[in-house]
Amino acid sequence: MRELKTCLEVEPFGEDANAKLLEFINKSELEIKLRSHIVNLAKKANKEFGIEYLSGVYDSSGYPELREERELYDILIELSSPLAGYLGRIKGNDGTGDRFYYLRDLPS
Secondary structure (H helix, E strand, O other): OHHHHHHHHOOOOOOHHHHHHHHHHHHHHHHHHHHHHHHHHHHHHOOOEOHHHHHHHHHOOOOOOOOOHHHHHHHHHHHOOOOOOOEEEEOOHHHOOOEEEEOOOOOO
């Protein structure tokens, strides 16, 4: 929501704002599709998995490449947060070795 607020508070305003708002909507839609794709990969794993496993499956899925493995890890943490609850998480030692598992689909 902060990104939307920032988008609406800076110029351009009026008719030019439509293009800016459409760009924000398209970016948000891509972010949701990415998260949905990751949840689907977790669902297909049908077991607990680590970041290494999902990174390999993601790379071979034909989806646009992530900038780095850390980005995938951050998305997994987001999806496994109590507020989201799409994935479960078993914490590893010292922030390494976390395991994730599928809980539920993202709404379509």
